[in-house]
Amino acid sequence: MIELRDIHKAFGANKVLRGVNLTVPTGESMVIIGGSGTGKSVTIKCILGLVKPDSGTILLDGQDVAEAERDAFLARFGMLFQGGALFDSLTVWQNVAFRLLRGSLKRPRGEAREIAIEKLRRVGLKPEVADLYPAELSGGMQKRVGLARAIAAEPEIIFFDEPTTGLDPIMAGVINQLIREIVTEMGATAITITHDMASVRAIADKVAMLHDGVIRWSGPVEQMDDSGNPWLDQFIHGRAEGPIEAVR
Amino acid sequence: MSPLQPLASVGRSFLGLMAVIGRVTLFAGATLGHLIRPPFYLREFLQAVLHIGYFSLPVVGLTTLFTGGALALQIYAGGARFNAESVVPSIVAIGMVRELGPVLAGLMVAGRVAASIAAELGTMKVTEQIDALVTLSTNPMKYLAVPRVLAATLVLPALVAAGDVIGVMGGFLVGVNRLDFNAAVYLNNTIDFLESWDVVSGLIKAAVFGFIVATMGCYHGMNSGRGARGVGRATTNAVVSASVLILATNYILTELFFSA
Ligand SMILES: Nc1ncnc2c1ncn2[C@@H]1O[C@H](COP(=O)(O)OP(=O)(O)OP(=O)(O)O)[C@@H](O)[C@H]1O
Ligand SMILES: [Mg+2]
Numbered sequence: 418m419i420e421l422r423d424i425h426k427a428f429g430a431n432k433v434l435r436g437v438n439l440t441v442p443t444g445e446s447m448v449i450i451g452g453s454g455t456g457k458s459v460t461i462k463c464i465l466g467l468v469k470p471d472s473g474t475i476l477l478d479g480q481d482v483a484e485a486e487r488d489a490f491l492a493r494f495g496m497l498f499q500g501g502a503l504f505d506s507l508t509v510w511q512n513v514a515f516r517l518l519r520g521s522l523k524r525p526r527g528e529a530r531e532i533a534i535e536k537l538r539r540v541g542l543k544p545e546v547a548d549l550y551p552a553e554l555s556g557g558m559q560k561r562v563g564l565a566r567a568i569a570a571e572p573e574i575i576f577f578d579e580p581t582t583g584l585d586p587i588m589a590g591v592i593n594q595l596i597r598e599i600v601t602e603m604g605a606t607a608i609t610i611t612h613d614m615a616s617v618r619a620i621a622d623k624v625a626m627l628h629d630g631v632i633r634w635s636g637p638v639e640q641m642d643d644s645g646n647p648w649l650d651q652f653i654h655g656r657a658e659g660p661i662e663a664v665r
Numbered sequence: 666m667s668p669l670q671p672l673a674s675v676g677r678s679f680l681g682l683m684a685v686i687g688r689v690t691l692f693a694g695a696t697l698g699h700l701i702r703p704p705f706y707l708r709e710f711l712q713a714v715l716h717i718g719y720f721s722l723p724v725v726g727l728t729t730l731f732t733g734g735a736l737a738l739q740i741y742a743g744g745a746r747f748n749a750e751s752v753v754p755s756i757v758a759i760g761m762v763r764e765l766g767p768v769l770a771g772l773m774v775a776g777r778v779a780a781s782i783a784a785e786l787g788t789m790k791v792t793e794q795i796d797a798l799v800t801l802s803t804n805p806m807k808y809l810a811v812p813r814v815l816a817a818t819l820v821l822p823a824l825v826a827a828g829d830v831i832g833v834m835g836g837f838l839v840g841v842n843r844l845d846f847n848a849a850v851y852l853n854n855t856i857d858f859l860e861s862w863d864v865v866s867g868l869i870k871a872a873v874f875g876f877i878v879a880t881m882g883c884y885h886g887m888n889s890g891r892g893a894r895g896v897g898r899a900t901t902n903a904v905v906s907a908s909v910l911i912l913a914t915n916y917i918l919t920e921l922f923f924s925a
Binding site: 462465466467488491492494495496498499500502503504505506515516519520521566 | 704706785789792793794796797798799800801802803
């Protein structure tokens with residue numbers, strides 16, 4: 418279980434998170450929605466310790482993550498970055514198999530390569546791309562390589578930052594289904610950030626909406642449509658009028 | 666404006682400078698700390714050796730070749746004022762091996778390697794690749810900084826040794842072809858007057874300069890600001906700080922080694 422308690426984070430005068438409270442039970446799929454620039458990416462970076470919160474605590478299975486042993490802690494996570502963050506000096510398969518080529522999960526190169534190609538297939542990429550470099554791929558292909566890398570070592574907890582942005586509708590469907598499978602079959606805990614309401618309905622057990630630095634609404638995906646919450650309603654129907662200002 | 670304002674701004678700049686020196690020192694210390702603790706990334710180290718050492722050879726070779734030649738001409742001209750033209754071979758060799766070899770190689774490598782390290786790591790930082798490394802349970806200091814710093818420290822002495830030979834050869838070519846030295850006499854004079862400490866001190870300097878170059882490249886790259894402009898600044902700062910530090914350290918080392 419992941420718990421965020423009263424997380425605050427500011428970059429200079431820009432107060433991004435102003436008391437975020439969020440609980441993600443083990444084995445569930447949480448989707449975070451919210452306008453562009455509201456701090457969704459910052460929130461998951463806080464959990465991973467890539468960004469240090471100014472105040473508040475983050476607990477993983479009841480233990481404060483700030484005091485956790487870093488290596489053991491990180492070994493439980495997989496992360497898809499919004500921009501892919503592929504290593505451009507390594508080939509596609511070496512990116513995907515990065516964790517399997519070094520450190521505690523190290524295995525023979527041939528085996529690591531096979532796993533990488535299998536993961537690439539799961540995100541809809543042919544084996545031929547394995548030996549290309551990230552710069553030779555399209556944006557959507559890079560995103561899927563990033564996804565394959567995030568799931569390659571079969572982590573318990575996976576964060577997906579906008580997994581379907583930049584993908585065609587069919588590929589987006591494939592990825593939504595994949596994320597759902599990872600949660601149901603592998604029993605992983607997932608936090609997904611997305612703007613795509615079709616993805617939300619396909620992936621989520623629970624939904625949380627971030628706005629103005631706090632979680633405005635959170636609950637099961639089934640209750641999303643009749644929440645009566647003005648922020649959530651405006652967001653899911655994409656209305657220009659409502660409590661969320663169009664200029665932010 | 667308060668009359669104390671200029672004073673405050675001088676103080677602020679000074680404090681800022683001190684903070685930078687502190688951070689760089691901590692960074693260098695952390696690199697050394699990681700150097701002795703596993704895991705080690707051999708593949709990255711070998712790549713760095715190739716990139717920093719082998720590919721810098723042409724640049725360093727050409728620089729020392731021409732400088733050796735120019736040095737011979739100048740020393741000949743200067744020596745002629747005291748009828749001491751015969752010192753050309755030994756002074757060229759000593760000047761090359763003690764000072765010019767390490768300093769020129771260091772500066773050229775600063776331009777080439779510190780810049781490319783800073784640009785590469787800066788881009789990695791900006792595109793979140795360094796964050797991605799962390800989430801893949803890999804320490805960026807160990808994976809990115811240690812291989813480069815170690816490679817530069819070990820490889821620069823070899824590069825300088827090659828540069829020394831080429832530089833002395835530049836002096837030899839000019840001495841024999843333009844200044845009418847006898848080839849055998851020139852070579853004998855070069856070897857007879859050169860002591861092993863002349864060479865070794867130069868190689869020690871080279872190792873220190875290699876450490877400086879890679880550390881500056883890594884520090885500025887990994888602390889790069891955001892966006893293309895941040896990477897550009899990081900690259901400039903890496904080259905400038907590496908060059909200045911090399912020249913300053915060179916003076917200190919020369920003082921230490923030879924002023925007794
Ligand atoms: N490293 C940083 N330094 C300074 N400001 C930052 C940094 N990271 C994020 N921010 C700021 O924090 C705010 C939230 O950024 P974040 O990336 O979390 O947005 P987001 O909700 O993920 O938006 P999007 O949906 O567009 O990805 C933005 O205003 C951004 O400028
Ligand atoms: Mg984001």
